[in-house]
Amino acid sequence: MTQPPPYPPEYPDPAARPPVPPQTPPGPPGVPPQYPTHPGHPVPPAYPQQPPTAPEAPLSASPSAAALGTPPHPHHISTDSGRVHLSHQQRRTDATAVGNLLVYLPHFLGSLFVVTLVSLFFGGLGILLVLAWLVSGALVFHRPTESAVARHVLRLRYPTPQERAKLEPVWREVTARAGIEGRAYELWVEDSDSLNAVAAAGHIVGVTRFSMNHLPNGELAAVMAHELGHHVGGHAWSSLLGYWYALPGRMAWRALRSVTGFLFRVSRAFSCFGVAFFALCGGSLVLASISSLYGLPLLVLAVPYALAAVGRRAELRADRHAAALGFAPMLAAVLDKLHQQEQLEAAALAARTGGAPPAESPLSRLLSSHPDYHTRLHHLQPYLQPRR
Template sequence: MDSTRHPEYPPHAPLPAQTDPGLDDLEYHHAPGTRVFHRARQRGADVTAWGRLALQMPGFLLSLGVVVLVALLVDAWVGLPYWLPTALWLASGTLAFHRPSERFLARHLLGLQRPLPHELAHLTPVWREVSARAGIDGSRYELWIEDSPQLNAYAAAGHIVGVTRHAVEKLPKSQLAAVLAHELGHHTGGHAWAGLLGWWYGLPGRITWRTLAHAVVRTIRLTMRHSLPGAALLVLALGLLACLTVKATYGLPLLLLLVPCLMAALARRAELRADAHAAVLGFAPVLAAMLLDVMARDERRAELTAPPRYAFARSGPLVRLLATHPDHRTRLHHLEPYLRSRGQTP
């Protein structure tokens, strides 16, 4: 289909003309006005997205119980039907794809800003090239800027692609395109909306759990100030209650201890899938070069600042197990097939 639309931006920011490919390092294949074919299926949900949602089901059920309990209390006090706030909470997840709600999230929760005219002029042709290569309608997504000196980018909600001002100003266009292609892979794979929905529907349960934990710790501390034996009995009673709960549920609550590790493993897999998405679009050599550069800088920084014992602790087994991003060598290893197909090696 013919497509010349661009992402929605403030009217004062004009759309730039196509950059001459000879003036930068990004090879453009889709100039404005040319025919761009969009895929029939613009987004989906891969195994990592569904896996994250499945792992967050216990948190969702806990949150649902909390919401129903609060709704029943409101029903008893005010007379508001308990099913109404419960239904509203269940339906609230659709706001993850509601544009005004996404903009509120971007501005007030993620601390993002709309691109300035010169930033927009830099980003628009790069984003158009990336989305056109993927067969995705780029006008469905909105580019945002994070005022940060760090090199970072992320996908959020249903249509947000955020990139730091440092990345916009310092990265060559080919590297910026690779970063945007990676984030687009998070959107097309369903990673962004699955993460947001899991976080939102687990929020009541997390708040309740942390409130109870804080109350228990505070109660134990207050008891210790007046009577150490009383505090010991309280701890013993809580431990006995926990053991009885685990026994009555056949040890199922112990499985919840594995959830953070499994969630981290799925997050790492999602990052590798996003890398693969960018590699399929032709950015494997650029990604590999960026990773090698980051590895070299990290090694130089570690030699100058980190003592060996600290470096070992920082990269210990537990840290690696709970890491949400794979290490650079793992990412390079998964890029090798795409590099070999182009006759290149990392």
């Protein structure tokens, strides 16, 4: 079998080998090498050299804290997960909401008495007036009515697009942890420089401009989780419903107080005899009202204290709701800032009056709708302890 010739073929004579092109030494970096031209071929034109360009940096909307080398705030939370979790129970009526309605019951009966008296002036149509007033409580959950209450009573406004871009991710994280449909509620803003928030009617969650701009997003989430606790427990709608049905009685009481004050000033013009006559007539009327209504008017005197006690209980329940969602350290920091703000306001008031800061009396504590700082912090301690 014939072996094939070797490849490439061997040239016995060195002179018969093909010429080897000369090796071009490498040039400086960035300059293309110059290769020799062959006879008979035209020289290619020289193209202008482009300067070397730096690699493009990735686009970003704004430098992050990690890019700037600054650590995030200790109470910063991540809102980029976008998780959604909905529980089967969106809201409930807890014992605090039921107690709030029961405390408003004397006011409701007084208002019913006033509306019934007014309806007597309308003859046969008076019963329609009473029924319309009883059904009007459904307006608490009417969205246009809620918006009117938020705008004209609570002095709230809709957030701007920039404010909404800051509030909505935090609200989404809060509602995801709670298992609540966040789109069922409306976010509002109050133009105030105080640290505060509000939950009203059935779907309103409002925060102040100071809270939105000066709190880390974790502490802002704790504030919003606290207000969500009022909605979940039914505190917001029960308070507004009780206030609505107590409104006719309140208006009648203010009118009666104005008339009584006017008659008292007139009786003083007739010396001591006029004052004694006025006191005798007024006392007889009050005694007749109490005896005919089986002492029910006396309950009205205790209603402010009972409402304040129920309000303090509602605040503690809302604190517990926010702490159970994991915002206990953030909520404790917010309470500390609130306490410092109150102390600064008391010191400023004392500086203006030239005296010592006023001490809170036991009666004012009983009429306060919010627990004091130490009480709220004490109830947060089980959530601040490290878990085993």
